Amino acid sequence: MTFVPTAAASLLAVTLVFAFLTRKRRRNALPLPPGPRPLPFIGNALDMPSKEMRTAFKEMNQKYGDIVYLDALGQPMIIVGSHEVAVDLLEKRSSNYSDRAPSAMIDMHVFLLPHRFGWAFTVHRYGQEWRRNRRAMHQYFNANAVAQYAASQKLEAHRLARRMIDDPEHFRQHIRRFFGSSALRISHGIEVDDDPVDYLKIAEEAMDIFSTAFEPGKHLVEVLPWLARMPSWFPGAGVKRDGEVWRPIVYKMVSVPWDAAMENMRRGTAVPSMVKGLMERMREDDGPDEEEVIKNASAVTFAGGSDTTFSTMQTFFMAMTMYPEVQRKAQDELMAVVGPHRLPDKDDEPSLPYIQAITKECIRWRSVVPLSVPHRSLEDDEYKGYFIPKGSIIITNISAFSHDPRIYPNPDPFSPERFLKDGEIDPTVQDPAAIAFGYGRRVCPGKHFAETSLFIVIATVLHTLSVSPVVGPDGQPIMPSGEMTHGLLSSVPFCGHR
Numbered sequence: 001m002t003f004v005p006t007a008a009a010s011l012l013a014v015t016l017v018f019a020f021l022t023r024k025r026r027r028n029a030l031p032l033p034p035g036p037r038p039l040p041f042i043g044n045a046l047d048m049p050s051k052e053m054r055t056a057f058k059e060m061n062q063k064y065g066d067i068v069y070l071d072a073l074g075q076p077m078i079i080v081g082s083h084e085v086a087v088d089l090l091e092k093r094s095s096n097y098s099d100r101a102p103s104a105m106i107d108m109h110v111f112l113l114p115h116r117f118g119w120a121f122t123v124h125r126y127g128q129e130w131r132r133n134r135r136a137m138h139q140y141f142n143a144n145a146v147a148q149y150a151a152s153q154k155l156e157a158h159r160l161a162r163r164m165i166d167d168p169e170h171f172r173q174h175i176r177r178f179f180g181s182s183a184l185r186i187s188h189g190i191e192v193d194d195d196p197v198d199y200l201k202i203a204e205e206a207m208d209i210f211s212t213a214f215e216p217g218k219h220l221v222e223v224l225p226w227l228a229r230m231p232s233w234f235p236g237a238g239v240k241r242d243g244e245v246w247r248p249i250v251y252k253m254v255s256v257p258w259d260a261a262m263e264n265m266r267r268g269t270a271v272p273s274m275v276k277g278l279m280e281r282m283r284e285d286d287g288p289d290e291e292e293v294i295k296n297a298s299a300v301t302f303a304g305g306s307d308t309t310f311s312t313m314q315t316f317f318m319a320m321t322m323y324p325e326v327q328r329k330a331q332d333e334l335m336a337v338v339g340p341h342r343l344p345d346k347d348d349e350p351s352l353p354y355i356q357a358i359t360k361e362c363i364r365w366r367s368v369v370p371l372s373v374p375h376r377s378l379e380d381d382e383y384k385g386y387f388i389p390k391g392s393i394i395i396t397n398i399s400a401f402s403h404d405p406r407i408y409p410n411p412d413p414f415s416p417e418r419f420l421k422d423g424e425i426d427p428t429v430q431d432p433a434a435i436a437f438g439y440g441r442r443v444c445p446g447k448h449f450a451e452t453s454l455f456i457v458i459a460t461v462l463h464t465l466s467v468s469p470v471v472g473p474d475g476q477p478i479m480p481s482g483e484m485t486h487g488l489l490s491s492v493p494f495c496g497h498r
Contacts, residue, residue, distance in 0.1 A: 183305020
């Protein structure tokens with residue numbers, strides 16, 4: 001049987017081809033977003049900041065607009081300068097902007113497990129493996145699932161208050177213990193207080209490496225991946241030497257709690273946890289890949305819970321030291337609502353709007369992941385008359401968004417009042433969690449757990465303690481600088497309080 005195309009069908013085919021070619025030609029003819037003038041061969045390589053990147057990118061956006069284009073040795077980059085543009089691209093067009101850039105760090109096996117893909121699915125390429133890892137975490141950290149952890153979070157908050165009363169000098173260790181212990185109980189079913197292994201130290205060392213390794217723009221090998229194939233003495237390939245040192249430290253954070261959880265399951269002593277629940281649901285035909293997904297998801301849960309919320313809690317202590325009037329208002333609210341004979345819990349949250357506002361302001365005031373983890377475009381795109389090439393790295397300056405005076409007037413002071421109106425949370429003010437935890441399909445899966453943890457620990461600390469500056473040898477208070485460290489993960493370098 002043969003088919004002879006009709007004149008109408010032929011006309012339709014010609015029209016479709018012409019429309020496609022016209023659209024492609026029009027798109028390629030669109031201008032790139034504005035940015036610094038590139039140089040021959042190297043593009044904007046000399047414009048890429050090597051330090052103070054959040055500040056340098058903010059200045060670029062102030063000069064060129066909310067969307068800036070850079071050509072870093074042939075790699076297109078888009079610097080996003082506003083929350084609105086981030087929503088337009090990363091959320092409304094998430095199918096095109098949910099990828100991650102190929103990582104030379106992963107190619108060099110710094111973050112690989114003995115099997116075939118890396119544990120840190122935060123930096124995984126967008127695809128089936130990423131979705132499997134994400135799905136495993138979502139089961140335990142969606143808004144409904146998080147409610148079951150309230151009793152555990154309350155217990156850990158009480159333990160934190162007790163430790164800080166007994167030993168205020170080591171408050172950093174105490175707050176790291178709070179978040180790390182809570183995360184490890186959920187992820188692997190391990191009680192930190194009952195185990196001789198220093199899991200929290202293991203996580204701290206690994207996350208310091210993760211922050212250094214994946215800081216945007218820090219390592220030339222991420223822009224020139226071929227450097228990963230060069231010997232470590234070659235200029236720009238020296239990070240390979242670091243990788244040899246980093247690998248066993250990072251892998252220890254993944255393997256040590258996993259092995260302990262597996263041993264508890266073999267003995268029949270395992271308590272409910274992510275590892276236990278997911279392993280018990282495995283089918284016989286799932287194979288080693290599914291077990292690897294569970295191993296990855298539990299490691300990310302432990303790592304994220306041990307580090308990012310810990311940094312926000314350090315911000316809280318710094319803010320209470322610098323703004324004692326905020327602390328007094330919070331304590332007055334707690335005394336009026338909770339009273340002196342019990343400690344606050346999650347059920348008190350609707351009646352504690354000022355504590356809610358402090359939690360929001362801690363998230364906004366100092367960004368834990370100031371440049372987020374860069375996204376990558378899967379296909380060519382057009383935005384507001386500009387051409388965004390396929391494979392563009394999209395950097396969102398979370399720190400700048402959180403201090404955008406168009407969203408948060410007078411953004412520099414720590415002011416919970418910005419979120420309040422007539423004594424209640426003002427729903428018209430942008431929730432900083434919609435900025436700080438990322439965008440689109442790459443939003444942090446532990447967002448709900450982190451917010452709940454921050455609220456309960458902030459309320460408990462303020463109801464039991466008063467935060468004040470450390471007094472120096474000259475009898476004068478030592479005030480914190482208000483600055484944050486640089487890296488993928490940012491934290492308070494020093495908190496002068498007790």
